[in-house]
Amino acid sequence: MMGRRWRVGIVGCGMAGLASAVALARRGHAVTLLERAPQLAPVGAGLLLQPSGQLALAALGLLDQAIARAEPIECLHAWTHRRRTLVRLAYRQLDANLTGYGVHRGDLFQVLHDHARDADARFALGVTIASSRQTDGEIVAVDDAGNDHGPFDALIAADGSRSRLRSAPELEASVREFPLAAAWFSGRSDAVRGRLHQVTLGSRQLIGMLPVGEGRCSLFCALPRGGKEALRQRGLNSLKQEIVALCPESKSLLEQITTLDDLACGGYQIVRLRQWNSGRLICIGDAAHSTTPHLGQGVNLALLDALSVASELDRADDVPTALARAAQFRRAQVMWCWRLSNWMGPVFQSEGWLLAAGRDLALPSMPRIPGIGRLMVGTMSGLHTGVFARLRCASLKSPSVLLAGAESIQGAPSRRCDTDSL
Numbered sequence: 018m019m020g021r022r023w024r025v026g027i028v029g030c031g032m033a034g035l036a037s038a039v040a041l042a043r044r045g046h047a048v049t050l051l052e053r054a055p056q057l058a059p060v061g062a063g064l065l066l067q068p069s070g071q072l073a074l075a076a077l078g079l080l081d082q083a084i085a086r087a088e089p090i091e092c093l094h095a096w097t098h099r100r101r102t103l104v105r106l107a108y109r110q111l112d113a114n115l116t117g118y119g120v121h122r123g124d125l126f127q128v129l130h131d132h133a134r135d136a137d138a139r140f141a142l143g144v145t146i147a148s149s150r151q152t153d154g155e156i157v158a159v160d161d162a163g164n165d166h167g168p169f170d171a172l173i174a175a176d177g178s179r180s181r182l183r184s185a186p187e188l189e190a191s192v193r194e195f196p197l198a199a200a201w202f203s204g205r206s207d208a209v210r211g212r213l214h215q216v217t218l219g220s221r222q223l224i225g226m227l228p229v230g231e232g233r234c235s236l237f238c239a240l241p242r243g244g245k246e247a248l249r250q251r252g253l254n255s256l257k258q259e260i261v262a263l264c265p266e267s268k269s270l271l272e273q274i275t276t277l278d279d280l281a282c283g284g285y286q287i288v289r290l291r292q293w294n295s296g297r298l299i300c301i302g303d304a305a306h307s308t309t310p311h312l313g314q315g316v317n318l319a320l321l322d323a324l325s326v327a328s329e330l331d332r333a334d335d336v337p338t339a340l341a342r343a344a345q346f347r348r349a350q351v352m353w354c355w356r357l358s359n360w361m362g363p364v365f366q367s368e369g370w371l372l373a374a375g376r377d378l379a380l381p382s383m384p385r386i387p388g389i390g391r392l393m394v395g396t397m398s399g400l401h402t403g404v405f406a407r408l409r410c411a412s413l414k415s416p417s418v419l420l421a422g423a424e425s426i427q428g429a430p431s432r433r434c435d436t437d438s439l
């Protein structure tokens with residue numbers, strides 16, 4: 018049952034913003050997306066769409082389109098530089114029907130963008146939102162030239178890991194820059210199929226290859242301190258030699274990189290908010306809980322956040338209460354991933370050797386400890402929300418448990434996640 022028709026401002030056209038826009042605009046809410054980029058273009062490399070993210074897209078009725086060009090991924094297989102298995106986690110350890118998907122970001126972006134547009138969401142591009150201002154019963158977004166946008170009944174801050182909206186004092190944001198960065202590239206290669214392939218050299222180097230369907234493959238590698246600048250001084254050829262020595266499968270992809278500008282580079286912010294919402298404002302996605310990407314959950318969490326906020330707003334009579342409920346519900350699910358990601362960051366990417374040595378000793382045997390293997394796969398899948406807390410079959414069959422009423426927005430949960438043995 019639909020509640021009132023709200024005016025909703027959404028800051029940021031990433032995955033969290035676009036998914037919120039689709040869910041809300043389709044239900045008749047007046048949605049305005051405010052995006053700093055003057056033109057929308059699909060950017061970025063590959064991402065691993067986990068069963069949790071599949072569930073969110075299925076609830077929006079978009080899963081089949083989102084994975085139409087994607088590569089089914091059976092497992093994560095990580096190796097040491099000596100070609101010993103560091104860890105192999107297969108989705109079928111949890112359930113025979115479960116799989117991940119290697120998806121090109123551009124493909125997912127396009128599906129979400131087209132559905133938001135078709136549902137009459139309004140796009141305001143080239144607008145950088147710097148702050149918000151709440152008055153009785155309304156909220157406005159203020160851009161960096163001092164212009165107001167709105168008024169809205171609710172404002173969703175989906176402006177990513179460097180969010181400016183989360184600086185509202187009530188949210189008590191703590192933001193830390195991870196000292197190291199990563200570079201990534203998308204090209205054509207069939208050298209790795211059906212798995213996320215990773216190779217580590219201590220914690221100094223981490224190379225990953227993720228096939229994203231139709232002969233496309235995404236490559237990422239850890240960068241040392243100094244990021245792209247340090248890379249320029251060192252030279253592209255030396256980086257290529259290091260990568261191919263560790264990961265010969267990357268050879269044909271590397272041949273497609275002709276200058277350093279072909280590589281996208283970025284750092285990570287580690288963000289924690291004491292609360293995600295304040296009155297009519299809520300932060301979601303990376304704006305609320307950005308962390309290092311080593312657990313590969315960011316997009317999946319962002320999609321689930323979007324759905325929870327949309328479903329709470331859709332059935333609400335009161336916006337601040339709806340946003341508080343969504344924040345409380347999602348926070349409990351997100352914190353497990355957030356803590357683990359923060360722990361994994363330095364273990365997989367840091368300048369010391371001790372953590373990596375411990376990892377190389379302990380990790381290969383961990384999946385064989387009773388219960389731990391399933392916990393690891395459940396966490397990778399986004400289905401575990403704590404050591405003893407996981408989204409059981411019942412919650413997958415009734416997304417209300419998982420998504421706080423998302424089934425009231427769209428469709429049925431994913432067939433791919435709909436199993437009895439989870």
Ligand SMILES: Cc1cc2nc3c(=O)[nH]c(=O)nc-3n(C[C@H](O)[C@H](O)[C@H](O)COP(=O)(O)OP(=O)(O)OC[C@H]3O[C@@H](n4cnc5c(N)ncnc54)[C@H](O)[C@@H]3O)c2cc1C
Pocket residue numbers: 028029030031032033034051052053054063064065066144145146147175176177178179180181199201237283284301302303304310313314315316317318319
């Ligand atoms: C190297 C790397 C690999 C990753 N791999 C994975 C993976 O395999 N799986 C996974 O799930 N996640 C992965 N992630 C994490 C994932 O990319 C993020 O968690 C996810 O994109 C967050 O989505 P979002 O919508 O919250 O933010 P974003 O995608 O960052 O979108 C934010 C949007 O807001 C806009 N914006 C920013 N500031 C403003 C402003 N002031 N005003 C208006 N607009 C603004 C931006 O232009 C952008 O469009 C990876 C991240 C990195 C860095």
